[in-house]
Amino acid sequence: MSQSAEMTDVTVQQFRETAAAIEGEVGKVIVGQSKVVRHVLICVIAGGHALLEGVPGLGKTMLIKTLADVLHLQFARIQFTPDLMPADIVGTDILEETADGHRQFRFQPGPIFANLILADEINRATPKTQSALLEAMQEHSVTIAKRTYRLEEPFFVLATQNPIEMEGTYPLPEAQLDRFLFKVNVDFPSSSDLVEILARTTGGHTATAGKVADGAQILAMGRLARKIPVPSHVSEFIARLVVSTHPTHETAPPIVKQFIRYGASPRGAQALVLGAKITALFAGRLNVAFEDVAAVAPAALGHRLLLNFEGQAEGVTTEDIVEELLKSVPEAVK
Amino acid sequence: MVTNVYLHEVDEHLSGWLFRLRLREALIWSVRGLVGGVGAALGLSLMARLRPVLPIPALVAFSISLALLGFALALALGYFWPRPRLAAARHFDRLFSLAERTSTALELAASPGATPDWLVVDQWADAAAAARGVDPRPSLPFKFERRDGLLLLAVTAALALSLYLPNPQQATLAQQQAVQQAIEEQIQQIEALREQIENNPNLTEEQKDALTQPLEEAEQQLQEGDLTQEQALQVLTQAQQELEAQADSNTQTQAEALQQAGEGLSQNPTTQEAGEALSNGDLQGAAEALGNIDVSQLSEAERRALADQLEQTAQALQNTNPELAEQLQAAADALRQGDVQAAQAALQQAAQNVAQTAQAAAQAQAAAQAADQLTEAQRAVAEAGNQGQQGQGQGQGQGQGQGQGQGQGQGQGQGQGQGQGQGEGQGQGEGGGGSGRGEGNGEGQGGEAGTDPIEQGNGAGDGGESTYEPIYSPFHIGGEGESENLPGSGDNTGEVVGEGPANPQDAGDVTVPYNEVYTAYSDAAYEAIGNGDVPPSFRDIIRSYFSSLAP
Numbered sequence: 001m002s003q004s005a006e007m008t009d010v011t012v013q014q015f016r017e018t019a020a021a022i023e024g025e026v027g028k029v030i031v032g033q034s035k036v037v038r039h040v041l042i043c044v045i046a047g048g049h050a051l052l053e054g055v056p057g058l059g060k061t062m063l064i065k066t067l068a069d070v071l072h073l074q075f076a077r078i079q080f081t082p083d084l085m086p087a088d089i090v091g092t093d094i095l096e097e098t099a100d101g102h103r104q105f106r107f108q109p110g111p112i113f114a115n116l117i118l119a120d121e122i123n124r125a126t127p128k129t130q131s132a133l134l135e136a137m138q139e140h141s142v143t144i145a146k147r148t149y150r151l152e153e154p155f156f157v158l159a160t161q162n163p164i165e166m167e168g169t170y171p172l173p174e175a176q177l178d179r180f181l182f183k184v185n186v187d188f189p190s191s192s193d194l195v196e197i198l199a200r201t202t203g204g205h206t207a208t209a210g211k212v213a214d215g216a217q218i219l220a221m222g223r224l225a226r227k228i229p230v231p232s233h234v235s236e237f238i239a240r241l242v243v244s245t246h247p248t249h250e251t252a253p254p255i256v257k258q259f260i261r262y263g264a265s266p267r268g269a270q271a272l273v274l275g276a277k278i279t280a281l282f283a284g285r286l287n288v289a290f291e292d293v294a295a296v297a298p299a300a301l302g303h304r305l306l307l308n309f310e311g312q313a314e315g316v317t318t319e320d321i322v323e324e325l326l327k328s329v330p331e332a333v334k
Numbered sequence: 335m336v337t338n339v340y341l342h343e344v345d346e347h348l349s350g351w352l353f354r355l356r357l358r359e360a361l362i363w364s365v366r367g368l369v370g371g372v373g374a375a376l377g378l379s380l381m382a383r384l385r386p387v388l389p390i391p392a393l394v395a396f397s398i399s400l401a402l403l404g405f406a407l408a409l410a411l412g413y414f415w416p417r418p419r420l421a422a423a424r425h426f427d428r429l430f431s432l433a434e435r436t437s438t439a440l441e442l443a444a445s446p447g448a449t450p451d452w453l454v455v456d457q458w459a460d461a462a463a464a465a466r467g468v469d470p471r472p473s474l475p476f477k478f479e480r481r482d483g484l485l486l487l488a489v490t491a492a493l494a495l496s497l498y499l500p501n502p503q504q505a506t507l508a509q510q511q512a513v514q515q516a517i518e519e520q521i522q523q524i525e526a527l528r529e530q531i532e533n534n535p536n537l538t539e540e541q542k543d544a545l546t547q548p549l550e551e552a553e554q555q556l557q558e559g560d561l562t563q564e565q566a567l568q569v570l571t572q573a574q575q576e577l578e579a580q581a582d583s584n585t586q587t588q589a590e591a592l593q594q595a596g597e598g599l600s601q602n603p604t605t606q607e608a609g610e611a612l613s614n615g616d617l618q619g620a621a622e623a624l625g626n627i628d629v630s631q632l633s634e635a636e637r638r639a640l641a642d643q644l645e646q647t648a649q650a651l652q653n654t655n656p657e658l659a660e661q662l663q664a665a666a667d668a669l670r671q672g673d674v675q676a677a678q679a680a681l682q683q684a685a686q687n688v689a690q691t692a693q694a695a696a697q698a699q700a701a702a703q704a705a706d707q708l709t710e711a712q713r714a715v716a717e718a719g720n721q722g723q724q725g726q727g728q729g730q731g732q733g734q735g736q737g738q739g740q741g742q743g744q745g746q747g748q749g750q751g752q753g754q755g756q757g758e759g760q761g762q763g764e765g766g767g768g769s770g771r772g773e774g775n776g777e778g779q780g781g782e783a784g785t786d787p788i789e790q791g792n793g794a795g796d797g798g799e800s801t802y803e804p805i806y807s808p809f810h811i812g813g814e815g816e817s818e819n820l821p822g823s824g825d826n827t828g829e830v831v832g833e834g835p836a837n838p839q840d841a842g843d844v845t846v847p848y849n850e851v852y853t854a855y856s857d858a859a860y861e862a863i864g865n866g867d868v869p870p871s872f873r874d875i876i877r878s879y880f881s882s883l884a885p
Contacts, residue, residue: 229442287434
């Protein structure tokens with residue numbers, strides 16, 4: 001590889017090494033879930049936010065905490081409950097008395113003023129509280145009493161939600177879901193992974209992860225990833241893929257027309273491109289390929305497809321539809 | 335456009351893969367082209383079994399040509415089919431699992447966009463390294479698909495079978511070709527005949543035009559091409575009849591009488607030159623000699639001798655040329671009366687008469703010769719069709735011929751003759767061509783037997799036995815008339831041995847000229863043949879019958 005990369009940026013080799021080191025350190029604590037770890041790391045490098053969905057006890061919170069440790073990022077956990085207020089997230093002005101007896105308002109930052117935010121069970125908070133977080137996710141700033149406070153970069157929100165306990169929850173609206181770069185499904189571990197989990201977590205020794213990167217490196221890795229070229233026919237494929245998620249479009253396959261009410265927005269295409277670029281770098285390649293797009297498509301598009309009543313009644317998942325789209329949309333158009 | 339050693343290496347690999355792809359596609363498509371060519375040949379061969387289009391050697395040649403053409407065309411298309419480099423690069427990226435490295439390298443070379451130069455170079459290096467590890471042989475093998483090979487074997491076998499098996503259309507084709515060749519030959523003959531007439535010094539321009547016009551028309555119609563045998567015969571018959579109309583038999587009779595009279599005239603010294611010319615058939619010379627006689631220079635005795643001779647000659651020519659006889663008699667009378675002027679004038683008139691007769695005789699002779707040649711042409715065209723079929727061994731003779739009256743019996747196919755022929759016939763029957771019911775006297779020679787297993791031979795009474803089907807029985811032509819003996823053909827001095835009524839109800843002389851009767855019926859017969867109303871096996875019988883009756 002050439003040595004002419006920018007000094008403030010990382011090289012491809014450094015990218016691969018850092019990414020491997022991050023995954024390795026996370027792997028010391030988290031057993032299995034390599035795909036989840038990879039997707040979360042892609043989100044972090046891409047500068048996006050991730051929504052992790054899985055039943056309780058699968059290590060979602062542990063993963064994010066470990067990642068924060070490995071990346072030497074300031075970590076904050078917000079446990080969302082129905083009585084959580086927006087001020088509990090973003091902060092508030094408090095009245096305090098100065099030494100000379102004057103009273104003044106002082107802004108007390110909320111837990112959102114961190115680099116890596118764990119928004120645990122985001123669907124349990126009220127829509128008003130959710131919107132406070134989502135505004136910060138979009139703007140990377142908070143506005144309180146007409147004053148805007150910028151959030152320090154890098155800023156990532158890794159939210160979790162429980163798909164089982166829907167009673168008393170406030171599911172995120174589709175427009176809000178669209179702000180998450182990826183939605184990652186955390187599956188139950190395999191029996192071999194479970195054995196390893198038991199060995200690590202019920203013994204006398206608790207695994208810890210060391211710090212192998214920092215925020216600046218993550219930002220540099222993100223800048224490098226954005227420079228990776230996408231061949232024109234792969235870009236066209238991504239566009240055809242996203243357009244085909246809309247049931248009213250002529251290229252939509254039958255499964256989309258049957259089960260989808262509304263398809264992915266252009267943010268979905270952007271998520272595909274960014275995720276594919278980073279996936280290419282992980283593979284040691286300096287260009288995006290079709291396989292890179294296929295690797296990130298379920299995570300990038302799954303939460304952006306809105307099922308209709310028939311889809312919900314049939315139990316069809318959006319990931320299944322995305323997999324079908326990858327088979328039906330041709331890679332090349334003659 | 336940025337260039338680089340890595341990019342150059344990528345380009346070289348791409349060129350090599352593309353060349354191998356072209357070769358492979360050329361091989362695959364050449365086999366398919368061969369299948370297509372052989373398939374087209376098979377179609378042509380099958381069509382040739384339904385319609386007479388091409389003979390077997392030509393079919394074989396066409397088959398080979400089509401196969402080679404299909405092969406060459408497909409080979410060229412497979413190799414030279416346009417394959418843009420970027421599209422080829424994308425194809426090879428998929429084929430060799432290069433993950434779009436090659437196509438990205440080409441796109442960056444053409445337009446790096448916002449990609450930094452160092453990243454472009456690194457991508458090229460990555461693409462070159464990946465290309466280096468590619469072995470194109472497993473993905474681009476030089477072999478054609480088994481399905482194509484089996485298909486080629488199948489169509490080739492079908493083609494060989496269709497060419498090898500006997501083709502019923504070949505006989506028809508051979509006949510058509512023979513007829514066309516005969517027509518071509520006759521066209522040349524007619525052309526030569528026209529030239530001969532044009533170069534005849536004894537004919538005036540008007541006479542030449544009158545003689546050549548039917549020949550030109552016949553030649554033009556024959557040259558139109560694609561004429562059937564019947565149509566060609568009809569054209570020749572038409573021209574022959576027009577020429578025969580110009581062959582005035584009276585004129586010929588006069589010429590012969592003059593020729594005979596020349597012997598007498600040559601006895602007299604005065605008319606010796608004219609007489610010798612007449613005896614030699616030089617009527618024009620005789621006319622000049624006659625016109626050159628100067629009566630005023632003759633002695634009395636010579637005049638008397640001349641008068642006697644002229645009177646003798648006039649008497650001899652009375653029946654054949656009354657006008658000339660009168661003129662000669664007038665000259666003789668004037669000589670006896672001593673009227674030199676009148677005698678001279680009469681002699682001049684006689685000389686003019688002889689000259690006119692000479693010209694008329696020349697035209698009649700030329701017309702007769704031309705008509706005879708056209709008769710030969712008809713025979714040649716009729717025989718050509720028969721020989722064409724004979725060449726394929728399709729004789730199915732069942733002759734019962736017993737001599738055929740006159741004419742040329744050309745039996746072929748299922749001849750069923752019942753002739754009691756008594757004329758002078760020259761039958762050329764092939765496996766039973768007995769036709770014609772002339773009841774002449776003579777010996778008919780039946781034609782050669784064909785190769786048919788059924789009893790053959792159509793000679794006089796030696797043919798096979800079969801029931802005569804009077805479909806075109808001559809007895810029915812013109813009604814139930816009495817039997818007539820027809821005069822011998824070609825002999826203008828032959829006696830008319832019989833005359834009969836044209837209608838049983840009417841007694842008396844024949845009122846319709848034979849030419850017209852013959853023409854009407856022969857035209858009807860040929861038309862029926864041309865329309866396909868006559869079974870194929872009877873057509874030659876009918877043609878030969880009417881040929882034998884031609885005036």
